[in-house]
Amino acid sequence: MTIFALCDCNNFYVSCERVFDPRLIRRPVVVLSNNDGCVVARANEAKVLGINVGEPVFQIKDLIKKHDIQVLSSNYSLYADMSYRVMGVLRDFASRIEVYSIDESFRQLNQRDRDLSGLGRAMRTEIYRQTGIPVSVGIAETKTLAKVANHLAKKSQTANGVLDLTSSQYHDCALERTPIDDVWGIGPRYAKKLIAQGITTARQLRDLDLKWVRENLTVVGARTVEELRGHSCLALEYCVPAKKSLTCSRSFRRAIENRTELREAVSSFTVRVGERLRSSRLAASVVTVFAETSRFAAGHHYSNARTVSGCATDTTSELLRRSLACVDAIFKPGERFKKAGILLSDLVPISPLTGRLFDEPEWHRSRALMRVVDRINANFGRDTVTFAGCGQRPRWQTKFERRSPRYTTNWDEILVIA
Amino acid sequence: MDETTLLDSGLMTHALDLRPQAPIKLIIQQSTAVLCPLVATRVFAGFPSPAEDWTEGRLDLNEYLITHPNATYYVRVAGDSMSDEICEGDLLVVDRACEARDGDIVVARVATEFTVKRLRKRNGQMRLEAANPAFSSLILDEDSDVEIWGKVLWSIRRH
DSSP, X not given: OOEEEEXXXXXXXXXXXXXXXXXXXXXXEEEEOGGGOBEEEEOHHHHTTTOOTTOBGGGGHHHHHHHTOEEEEOOHHHHHHHHHHHHHHHHHHOSOOEEEETTEEEEEEOTTOOOHHHHHHXXXXXXXXXXXXXXXXXXXXXXXXXXXXXXXXXHOTTTXXXXXXXXXXXXXXXXXXXXXXXXXXXOHHHHHHHHXXXXXXXXHHHTSOHHHHHHHHHHHHHHHHHHHXXXXXXXXXXXXXXXXXXXXXXXXXXXXXXXXXXXXXXXXXXXXXXXXXHHTTEEEEEEEEEEEEOSSSSSOOOEEEEEEEEEEEOOHHHHHHHHHHHHHHHOOTTOOEEEEEEEEEEEEEOOTTOOOSSSHHHHHHHHHHHHHHHHHHHHHOTTSSOOGGGOSSOTTOOOXXXXXXXXXXXXXXXXXXX | OOHHHHHHHTHHHHHHHXXXXXXXXXXXXXXXXXXXXXXXXXXXXXXXXXXXXXXXXXXXXXXXXXXXXXXXXXXXXXXXXXXXXXXXXXXXXXXXSSOOOTTOEEEEEETTEEEEEEEEEETTEEEEEOSSTTSOOEEEXXXXXXXXXXXXXXXXXXX
């Protein structure tokens, strides 16, 4: 029998900020999404004030004032580096881990390790000691159960951050206390369906008839039920599966009302996503662009998307031709666009030698140019050379007004101590 | 060795870097900013280089200064509470994984601020001592809101 441990950082973004700014300790803190729009992370002290993830910051203005809540822009350079450190410490415990997200990773434990919670506590202590990030560890026979254990380890006072569910007497109780929409693999749609049937806890889900589950929740649901019963169906995934699509989207600081500005914004996203495409050695044939007005404005909401496909390509100039054609189809005068994005799909691997049947010389010139541009930008910094269509001083650009210093990735911003 | 071990040991980045024009996205880490070839890459048309078999990686300062890459942070010094040992503007290499002992210089969190001081443990009592006599020491007891954040391994000063 295999045993899984899920190690999950507590309120990761907030914890990263607290490592370098002690003024944030024991105070309500929230971190905002791109453009300082919505809450993406909360300290426990902010959770108890009733602030939810996804809440637009303007809707909690009064709460922020009343409780002196510390509001920060997201500092992704810091979070990425701290994540890398946390995963690095975990790799000292087990050479193979599955990094599931920026703040979560799975590893397998041996049954020989008799003191499983002791091992969990050691991981927790060591990660805190080396990085300053508090984590919770859930241990169980399947990944889905390890998730359940982790949730409870975070909530329960007695667990103190580590919960081992392999001693079966706790199983029923743990599943009883897990609401159906907290179960890994049960999306909001299935959760709604199940709640309508009176199934509100993980325990009820586990005890359902498998045949019924397969008919109503497909094989994916059945797999979740099997996992809740302690039969492992999901193994660790060490390799990142090949990307199926690439996307880049932003909400704008200020609404965009003219065509040129929308074209500039989408051009910038296209440049970004083109760089990622080439660094993954992929080419895309399908380009989709979407744009929408504010969801929070009363009444009217306009949202549209267009797709253009063609030969698989990895050059920004070709991607731009397609994405700008989409923009022209989507743009409507009088609409106040608050968000737009680009999605590349139908990705295929590509090599420097991949040819073209018709515009061969042009194609090779264009790809050689992209290689040069990418190298210049890698050496001298992002957007040293870029496309004029991206605009000069874009007013729509992402705002990070309250971003903390990039303490670990930029020499000019490291911690200064008296 | 599997891929993770290779990456951890730094061999993987070396190996990748030998490919021409590889647009590698290096994950930010403190290791080896200066990558050196493990093998001589130039091929001589005439005689083979007599040094071929003796090529080694160049000396790497990171290797010398950093013991625990995941736990190492850099800090800039402001103020003169530790002068003349540590001066304003010095760059400190701080290791959170090392246990701080009596006599070590540490970065400590005192309530809501950070400070650099020498840790003294005597007769069960702990103190944070300034090197500069103009500053007073801080005596720690159970009630003090103090955490040793990391141990200062190196201070780097440009002369």
